[in-house]
Amino acid sequence: MADSVVLDPVDLHILRLLQNDARTTYRELAAEVGVAPSTCLDRVARLRRSGVILGHRLRLDPARIGRGLEALLSVQVRPHRRELIGPFVERIRALPESRALFHLTGPDDYLVHVAVADTADLQRLVLDEFTSQREVARVETRLIFQQWECGPLLPPAATAPGRTEESE
Amino acid sequence: MADSVVLDPVDLHILRLLQNDARTTYRELAAEVGVAPSTCLDRVARLRRSGVILGHRLRLDPARIGRGLEALLSVQVRPHRRELIGPFVERIRALPESRALFHLTGPDDYLVHVAVADTADLQRLVLDEFTSQREVARVETRLIFQQWECGPLLPPAATAPGRTEESE
């Protein structure tokens, strides 16, 4: 399930550049990597087809659009059965406050990353969308002081690059 | 700090479309929103200048590049002082396995989202980069079964859109 894809040094270089700025043009990629623009186009198209590249996302600053407070909510859903967790997941995903949702091992079943206006807004969200729901057995709220996105995602051993398992 | 920006319905419409696909062309945006392409260009440039749009990111599938196992590590850093947490944060951010890092309220100071090859790789990471470090008092590892990104990030009350606090 979801086998790895073979990536050569050209693919890795392109992925590294595009992760820094996904709007880098094929001409720029070509100049940096040392191949023709049409080759970059081919490579990127292949990376999309093979499922390595899932899409292009806009990064917004939540604080600039009135969501200056972020938090992580740990949630226990009981009983933890498919007929309850399916609707729970869909309901949480649809909340305008939700940024990400994780189904986890451990005593807390879900972790929800939310962005809200302020503590009053957070309290409203927790009370109205979580603790008031029958399937939610427990919620623990932690505020996010600060967060960082980390360096480009590359295959293991990309320091000595190019080696990955085979597939496709 | 990080005041909200005024967004009119045109801005909101553009942001919604670009969050669905950040590569949507100005011509397409223009057709959807009902303004000229050059107006969309102006709007997007203004959203970048005002800090609402932070950048364009490539979304990759970690499983396709040999990182088929993801986990969240809760970490206590003790003593929790600036001279220790600064280097800790920089070290964790620089790990190729790190996807995101959060500084949180609560008993666990940091949450680290990592992507690794398998459980052996995860064990190596936890032992070599976390529990072996002087400043790391405790690590709790939870595996990610499944994760979801959630709908477009919009201002509070974007159902009745357009109202946000003033700035700039």
Place this chain on the structure above:
DNA sequence: GCTGAAAGACTTTAAGT
């Protein structure tokens, strides 16, 4: 602040290696 049109840049195709 928006429009429309022109100029320039980039993307994409296709033939050739």
Place this chain on the structure above:
DNA sequence: ACTTAAAGTCTTTCAGC
């Protein structure tokens, strides 16, 4: 699988409103 070159499309500027 890559390259070059040409055609098509998109971006970007700017004069005018």
